[in-house]
Amino acid sequence: MNLSMKYLILYVSDSKRAIHFYRDILGLPIRAEHGTYVEFETGSTILALNTRESAREITQLDIPDTSASNTFEIGFVTENVEEVIKRVREQGVTIIGEPKVKPWGQTVAYIADPDGHYIEICSPME
Incomplete structure (x- = not known):
């Protein structure tokens, strides 16, 4: 089995606030944006964000609000x-x-x- 890390998704409470932090403060360019899901260019691994609410709907996982x-x-x-x-x-x-x-x-x-x-x-x- 050969696994390689391609992306990491952070669940956030406020996508606009998180986008401002990662794009405007850290300077990461946005790679893709689909509603509350956003991907940033960070080299060989993609950093993505999604709201906890949206992630629960998509994944059907028990994602806490904290x-x-x-x-x-x-x-x-x-x-x-x-x-x-x-x-x-x-x-x-x-x-x-x-x-x-x-x-x-x-x-x-x-x-x-x-x-x-x-x-x-x-x-x-x-």
Whole structure:
């Protein structure tokens, strides 16, 4: 069996607020939009959003109304972590982990999206 990750779908409470965060604050281009379902270009893996209500209708899964459980994080790689953190801070995003160089040499910082999903902003692994 050969599996490859193609996309990740985040369930959000407010699609307009989430689109503003990912498109306007993080600068991710929209790849496709179908009602409350939106896909962003992020490289080889697509990041998608959908409202919890719509996702329940489509999937028939028991998706809770609460925000993220914080049991996972999304990682974005950039050459300049400090500059990204400065830019998002200026736009009112709360920084939950300031940039730090980890023992393995990678610079890592953490923010959260409007639904509380953890987002890691990190430098490439050399």
